[in-house]
Amino acid sequence: MGKAEVEEMFARLKGLNPTPETELEYTTxxxxxxxxxxxxxxxxxxxxxxxxxxxxxxxxxxxxxxxxxxxxxxxxxxxxxxxxxxxxxxxxxxxxxxxxxxxxxxxxxxxxxxxxxxxxxxxxxxxxxFGEPTMAVDTHIFRVANRTGLAPGKTVRAVEDALLRTVPGHYLQDAHHWLILHGRYVCKARRPDCPHCAIRDLCRYKDKTPGEPVPATA
The missing domain is CATH 1.10.340.30 (Hypothetical protein; domain 2)
Structure with a gap:
C-alpha cells in the first residue's frame, strides 16, 4: 500500500471504531x-x-x-x-x-x-x-498485514517492524486493536468477508470473497 492508502485505511477503521479496546476483561x-x-x-x-x-x-x-x-x-x-x-x-x-x-x-x-x-x-x-505505541502481532494481524499489502513479511517480527515503519504515528496507539478486530471478524482466515470490508478497495488480496460490496457499518 502507498502512504495515502495506509492513511485512508486507518481513517476508515477509526471511523468505524473510534476507541477500540481489547476483548480480554481486566481492571489492572x-x-x-x-x-x-x-x-x-x-x-x-x-x-x-x-x-x-x-x-x-x-x-x-x-x-x-x-x-x-x-x-x-x-x-x-x-x-x-x-x-x-x-x-x-x-x-x-x-x-x-x-x-x-x-x-x-x-x-x-x-x-x-x-x-x-x-x-x-x-x-x-x-x-x-501503559499506553505505549507498540505493535503486538498475532495470527490475525500477521494475516491482515500480508493479505492487504499493508506490511508484508515472512515472520511475525518482520511484520511487526514493517507495521511500526508503515502505520502513521497518530494511529499507532490503537492500530493493533483495529487490525486484530478486523482480522477476527472481517478478514477471517478461511473465508474473509470481503463484501462487508471497509477497506476492500484498498486491499491487495487477489482472492477476494465474491459478492457486491456492502456499505460499512460500525
Missing part, C-alpha cells in the same frame, strides 16, 4: 498480564470465562502465589495448555513479588524475563496497560 495491569498469558492458543472468550471465576478469588501476584499451581489449575482447566500456563502464571507472580514489589514493570526486557511472557505479550501489556 496485572490482570491484563495474566489474561494475555492465558490467551496463547486460546480464545478471548474462553479466557474471560476462566478469569471471571479466578480474579474475584485471586487477582494479585501475592494471591496467585498463595494459590499455587494446584490451586490455580481448576480455574483455568478449560483453557488449552492449562498445566504449563498454571506453572508460568504462578512462577510469574513469585518473580513479580521478588523483583518488582508485586508491580507489573513498564519495561520490555523486564516483562520478557517473566515466565510465559514473550514479545507479543509484552507488547500487549505495554500498549494496553
Amino acid at each position: 495491569p496485572y490482570e491484563l498480564l495474566v489474561a494475555v498469558t492465558l490467551s496463547a492458543q486460546a480464545t478471548d472468550v474462553g479466557v474471560n470465562k476462566a478469569t471471571r471465576k479466578l480474579f474475584p478469588v485471586a487477582n494479585t501476584p501475592a494471591a496467585i502465589a498463595a494459590l499455587g499451581v494446584d490451586g490455580l489449575k481448576p480455574y483455568i482447566a478449560t483453557i488449552g495448555l492449562f498445566n504449563t500456563k498454571a506453572e508460568n502464571v504462578v512462577a510469574m507472580a513469585r518473580l513479580l513479588l521478588e523483583r518488582h514489589g508485586g508491580e507489573v514493570p513498564r519495561d520490555r526486557a523486564a516483562l520478557e524475563a517473566l515466565p510465559g511472557v514473550g514479545r507479543k505479550t509484552a507488547n500487549v501489556v505495554l500498549n494496553t496497560a
Whole structure:
C-alpha cells in the first residue's frame, strides 16, 4: 500500500471504531498480564470465562502465589495448555513479588524475563496497560498485514517492524486493536468477508470473497 492508502485505511477503521479496546476483561495491569498469558492458543472468550471465576478469588501476584499451581489449575482447566500456563502464571507472580514489589514493570526486557511472557505479550501489556505505541502481532494481524499489502513479511517480527515503519504515528496507539478486530471478524482466515470490508478497495488480496460490496457499518 502507498502512504495515502495506509492513511485512508486507518481513517476508515477509526471511523468505524473510534476507541477500540481489547476483548480480554481486566481492571489492572496485572490482570491484563495474566489474561494475555492465558490467551496463547486460546480464545478471548474462553479466557474471560476462566478469569471471571479466578480474579474475584485471586487477582494479585501475592494471591496467585498463595494459590499455587494446584490451586490455580481448576480455574483455568478449560483453557488449552492449562498445566504449563498454571506453572508460568504462578512462577510469574513469585518473580513479580521478588523483583518488582508485586508491580507489573513498564519495561520490555523486564516483562520478557517473566515466565510465559514473550514479545507479543509484552507488547500487549505495554500498549494496553501503559499506553505505549507498540505493535503486538498475532495470527490475525500477521494475516491482515500480508493479505492487504499493508506490511508484508515472512515472520511475525518482520511484520511487526514493517507495521511500526508503515502505520502513521497518530494511529499507532490503537492500530493493533483495529487490525486484530478486523482480522477476527472481517478478514477471517478461511473465508474473509470481503463484501462487508471497509477497506476492500484498498486491499491487495487477489482472492477476494465474491459478492457486491456492502456499505460499512460500525
